[in-house]
Amino acid sequence: MKFKILGPLEVAAEDGTVVRLPSGRARVVLAMLCAEAGREVSSDRLIDLAWNGNPPATSATQLHGLISSLRRAFGSARDAIVTGQDGYALRADVDLARMRELITFARHGMEGGNLDEAATILSEALTLWRGHPFTGLNCGDLATAGDLIEQEYVSALEDYAETELRRGNHAMLTQRLAGWVSTYPLRESLRGSYIIALARSGRQAEAIATYHQLRQHLTEDLGVDPGQRLQALYQQVLSGELDVPGPDVPRPAQLPAAISDFTGRAEPVATLLDALAGDECQPAALVISAVSGIGGIGKSVLAVHVAHSAAADFPDGQLYVSLAGASADPAVPAEVLARLLRDLGVPPGQVPADADERAARYRSLLAGRRVLILLDDARDAAQVRPLLPGAAGCAVIVTSRARLADLVGAQRVDLDELDRAEAREMFTRIVGAGRVWAEPEAAEQILRSCSGLPLAIRIVAAKLAARPGWSIASVAGRLAAEHDRLAELNCGDLAVRASFRQGFESLPAAQARAFCLLGTMPFRSFALAPVSALLGLSTAATERALDALCEAHMLEAPAPDVYRMHDLLRLFATELAGTELDRGERAPALRRLVAWYWAVTHGAVAAIVEGRPLPDFADADPAAVAAPVPAFLDYRDGWEWCQREEGNLTAVIGLAAVEQLHAAAVGLAALFTMFALRTSARAHWQPAFEAAVDSARAIADLRAEAWLLHSLGDVQAAGGDHAAAIDCYGRALANQLALGRVRAAAGSVNDIAAVYFEQGRYADALAQFRRATDMVRQEPGPGYLIGIFLANQAECLDAMGRYESALELYDQALEVARESGDRPSRATNMSLRAQTLGRLGRFDDALDQHRAALALHRELGGVGADFVTALDAYGHTLRAVGNNGEATAAWREAAVLAESQSDPRAAQIRERLALTGGADVVGRR
Secondary structure (H helix, E strand, O other), X not given: OEEEOXXXXXXXXXXXXXXXXXXXXXXXXXXXXXXXOOOOEEHHHHHHHHOOXXXXXXXXXXXXXXXXXXXXXXXXXXXXXXXXXXXXXXXXXXXXXXXHHHHHHHHHHHXXXXXXXXXXXXXXXXXXXXXXXXXXXXXXXXXXXHHHHHHHHHHHHHHHHHHHHHHOOHHHHHHHHHHHHXXXXXXXXXXXXXXXXXXXXXXXXXXXXXXXXXXXXXXXXXXXXOOHHHHHHHHHHHHOOOOOOOOOOOOOEOOOOOOOOOOOOHHHHHXXXXXXXXXXXXXXXXXXXXXXXXXXOOHHHHHHHHHHHHHHHOOOOEEEEEOOOOOOOOOOHHHHHHHHHHHOOOOHHHOOOOHHHHHHHHHHHHOOOOOEEEEEEEOOHHHHHHHOXXXXXXXXXXXXXOOOOOOOOOEEEEOOOOOHHHHHHHHHHHHOHHHHHHOHHHHHHHHHHHOOOHHHHHHHHHHHHHOOOOOHHHHHHHHHOHHHHHHHOEEOOEEHHHHHHHHHHOOOHXXXXXXXXXXXXXXXXXXHHHHHHHHOXXXXXXXXXXXXXXXXXXXXXXXOOXXXXXXXXXXXXXXXXXXOOOHHHHHXXXXXXXXXXXXXXXXXXXXXXXXXXXXXXXXXXXXXOOOOOOOOOOHHHHHHXXXXXXXXXXXXXXXXXXXXXXXXXXXXXHHHHHHHOOOOOOHHHHHHHHHHHHHHHHXXXXXXXXXXXXXXXXXXXXXXXXXXXXXXXXXXXXXXXXXOOHHHHHHHHHHHHHHHHHOOOHHXXXXXXXXXXXXXXXXXXXXXXXXXXHHHHHHHHHHOXXXXXXXXXXXXXXXXXXXXXXXXXXXXXXXXXXXXXXXXXXXXXXXXXXXXXXXXXXXXXOOOHHHHHHHHHHHHHHHHOOOHHHHHHHHHHHHHHHHHOOOOOHHHHHHHHHHHOOHHHOOOO
């Protein structure tokens, strides 16, 4: 049984007999069920439609009667109407659903360049139309729905006209377009197709007349002029640009097929389509769009997709050339021109021998025509320039791994990796939604491993699609190990490594060497100076090398003096560093890099510690420091550099240990501990400190080992592994005592006491803090340690409720800090003392002490974990005295600072602000 609503409502039996339907409201109900065929329509909605929003009290019963009458009319097909949970649904063949299905199929064909199939399918869809839907039914909502359905039909008419124009069927189309334009006189797209069809059929006068008819309609009825596209078409008719080419001039249609699973890229697609539409301010300018990005980022796929989408605007044809720019044998422009001339109808024997003459003939053939040229995989701008048309009308899309900065007049689109949502959509479309939904975590792991590179995602997804018995988790596991990842990213003739190698092999020797050396650096991002040290070049020469790599999209520069490499490209560079560099080149480069980091860290930490002695386990070889070392003016300057380079510093420590530069690993790690003391310990530091401890053992330096065990213990304690922390501190203590370094051993005892304090073992902690204080007094040295240990005792007494005793010790600790010039400890101790005063109820004194502590922290640059602690504590005291506004301001500042420093306490402070109504003002990085 067939249901028809594209015109008067009609139901036909299998033999074609028209079914006699009940009249009145039953027809309204059936019309709505047809419009929503396959989907349940609620009883409330059907009642509202049947009685035009004014149903009687018995409407539910009457609706049941209407459904029954329809089922009786259907006879043996009565089950077509299905009763659902909240209403009814029609499960049947409905012309509207069929039309929509056909239109969708046809549009896929248009996007893929299959115009013949698209035209056939659209023609079938259009034959289903018999007139305005729901004609004769007394229902306002259905009338509105009918108007919307008619818009779908008119859009299909426009698609059909576009398809036939692209097929060159201009004359055949004119008669049909004349009727459609008469029925829909204000549809500019139909009118534009009619103008093109008339002009290309040799009927220029009629084309001009139909433009003026529309212009009159618009100005008289709406008070507006025709749109930009129609005005441009009108000018082309006047200039003869739309005249039909002679039979000896072909209309090439060379675009490769568009992929069916193209995903995302909404912004670059819109940018390219806008460019192809032309610039009304520069109507004579040739449109050139240059799409660039690393190998595998999807440049060609994007360009082909956009070219198909815009093909209807270039009825004289579409040319496609692969320039093989990333290969060892790029296309020669003169040879490409010869092929293009033949494609445009020039007999082989008449192709000029001279390259310049070929270019001139090429431009002449394209003059006055609308041809889209896609130049894929260009090596550089010099390869592209001879292939450009000479004037407006045509448009060019160029793809290249190079940025083509010297291609004058080009609009540039630099492609970045897909965002996670786009990557997930692409993966899901290829693998299948059911499999992805069944293993979402494994799918996310694969997407992380692919780092947003479309080629990598396509390869993995294609493997899974071809092997339905494989689990997603099994493939995710194979991609987990970085050293094997590139080997896994291949499928048939698709391979990420091969794509990257093409780009690498196109680099000049000096840039290729620089790229390989960058592969020795275990960094995600880096600045110019350490690369200068690594390469052993001047700053200017290094900058030129990095700029050249950025131009080739082998490197990115997202901000001034910030460089980074795509994660998969970094793995490729690491591979090359192992295969293309010999030990004689790699080892000196890494020594220069480590020496530079040691020298800069030494200067930064010296600014942070303000006169405290620095660890002296190893010095950098001054001759090895091959790049300029910045000067650090104050505490904040040094602290911010250490924070910015934290990840790279720990990576260099690990690298030095692996390269058996053990003394350098120890020296750099020891310097890093001086920064680590000023911030919250991070779990990701642990591998670096473990490597440094191993390096200290390798060179049998017990003193350095003890120092580094302290820092390793701090990381473990911060992570809650108190047993491992105490073990580290205990081993450090044994080393120091074996060396007779009582003062240093006191630090180990202090650290053990700190763990006891975190465990709530305050009596044990106090005993060990006192022991540490006694030990440090046994050996001459700077007094700042005594002040720190006294403050630790005071904090313990405070936790035990012995507030007056705690204040006495804080006063002693502050005096020691003043005498030793230890401003950071003074600021910390004043904040702790303020908290004790608050617990005694001496809130005025407490607030004064808090403010003095914060002022000193700000003098030091207003950074560091202790400043976050001080702000947080100040907020609590303000809250205790009822000053909620200032408390919120203090916590807000603490949250912003903590987030900027990746301090894990940021979340706790944000939560507190949410509870007190201040969450909306928390800054985020």
